[in-house]
Amino acid sequence: MSLTQTISLEFFPPREESARLKLEEAARRLVAHRPAYVSVTYGAGGSTRAGTADTVKFMQSLGCDTAPHLSCIGSSRAELVEILEGYRAQGIRRIVALRGDLPSGMGRHPGEVHYADELVSLIREHFGDVFHIEVAAYPEVHPQAGSASKDLDHFIGKVKAGANGAITQYFFNVDAYFDFVERVQGRGIDIPIVPGIMPITNYKQLARFSNMCGAEIPRWLEARLVDFGDDMASLREFGADFVAGMAQRLLDQGAPGLHFYTLNNAKATLAVWQRLNVA
Numbered sequence: 699m700s701l702t703q704t705i706s707l708e709f710f711p712p713r714e715e716s717a718r719l720k721l722e723e724a725a726r727r728l729v730a731h732r733p734a735y736v737s738v739t740y741g742a743g744g745s746t747r748a749g750t751a752d753t754v755k756f757m758q759s760l761g762c763d764t765a766p767h768l769s770c771i772g773s774s775r776a777e778l779v780e781i782l783e784g785y786r787a788q789g790i791r792r793i794v795a796l797r798g799d800l801p802s803g804m805g806r807h808p809g810e811v812h813y814a815d816e817l818v819s820l821i822r823e824h825f826g827d828v829f830h831i832e833v834a835a836y837p838e839v840h841p842q843a844g845s846a847s848k849d850l851d852h853f854i855g856k857v858k859a860g861a862n863g864a865i866t867q868y869f870f871n872v873d874a875y876f877d878f879v880e881r882v883q884g885r886g887i888d889i890p891i892v893p894g895i896m897p898i899t900n901y902k903q904l905a906r907f908s909n910m911c912g913a914e915i916p917r918w919l920e921a922r923l924v925d926f927g928d929d930m931a932s933l934r935e936f937g938a939d940f941v942a943g944m945a946q947r948l949l950d951q952g953a954p955g956l957h958f959y960t961l962n963n964a965k966a967t968l969a970v971w972q973r974l975n976v977a
């Protein structure tokens with residue numbers, strides 16, 4: 699790793715007491731390695747806005763630079779501004795600005811702010827440069843995008859609206875990442891685009907989520923993962939080797955850092971780090 703490459707972590711708000719203890723333990727273990735910042739999801743997997751606020755406070759209590767995710771879908775401008783005012787008052791200076799996932803079965807989504815670029819504009823309009831803003835990027839193309847080029851245009855729109863950096867959807871094809879970065883740079887944009895890294899610990903869960911969010915599991919990788927069946931220990935070992943190999947190539951070929959989707963599980967992320975030589 700070079701000195702400028704950053705490691706950041708993502709957590710999600712727990713839904714119940716046992717999950718809260720798990721999150722707190724995982725966060726303490728991972729934060730000991732001093733990530734550049736941590737992010738906390740909003741609305742993912744049935745979590746609530748209050749859950750994000752609590753988890754954000756907990757991460758701040760550990761001394762972390764903390765970036766709450768903020769989804770705009772279904773919220774009014776006034777609600778979004780109110781949330782941001784609260785964050786500013788509690789010392790938050792970094793936001794991950796997202797559209798958010800559409801509740802399934804809905805057609806055109808309600809609310810006043812429909813896409814992430816409008817949320818970025820709203821933040822800049824009301825708060826100037828108070829917040830450092832990260833947005834999402836899709837090296838394998840967002841599943842709801844009309845085309846790869848339209849998706850790229852929408853990404854550029856978010857940057858022009860004022861985003862400082864981007865975190866990618868997870869992927870298992872390194873070439874897709876570098877192709878995306880090249881296309882963005884070809885449009886004269888040079889914000890850091892940090893690969894989002896998903897540890898592999900559970901094939902069925904990974905397959906379900908990947909199908910939903912449009913991340914491709916390459917055929918050969920899927921076949922290898924399926925082969926482990928119920929042998930979770932071997933699958934985790936193979937998964938950590940694979941993800942670490944990919945992460946190392948990303949760093950070696952110039953990615954500006956790595957953002958780990960920890961899923962509130964310290965072990966899986968630590969297993970990748972051990973193989974990476976970053977601790």
Ligand SMILES: NC(=O)C1=CN([C@@H]2O[C@H](COP(=O)(O)OP(=O)(O)OC[C@H]3O[C@@H](n4cnc5c(N)ncnc54)[C@H](O)[C@@H]3O)[C@@H](O)[C@H]2O)C=CC1
Pocket residue numbers: 767769794795796797798799800812813814815833834835840841842843844848849852856865866867868894
């Ligand atoms: N780092 C993270 O937390 C990541 C989160 N996600 C999730 O993915 C979901 C999608 O959010 P974002 O990427 O922020 O949404 P976005 O608003 O940037 O894009 C969503 C979709 O709408 C299209 N689109 C964007 N602007 C448009 C416009 N003006 N007109 C027509 N179509 C437009 C895009 O091409 C894309 O298909 C979020 O729920 C987010 O949580 C995905 C990847 C990484």
Ligand SMILES: Nc1nc(=O)c2c([nH]1)NC[C@@H]1CN(c3ccc(C(=O)N[C@@H](CCC(=O)O)C(=O)O)cc3)CN21
Pocket residue numbers: 739742743799867868894903904907910911959961
């Ligand atoms: N479209 C989309 N929405 C998101 O919320 C999102 C992304 N993409 N990509 C990046 C990260 C990854 N996120 C994820 C990825 C997987 C699970 C997942 O597998 N959840 C489990 C439950 C996890 C647990 O409770 O331990 C599940 O079965 O759905 C959750 C959030 C959240 N982020």
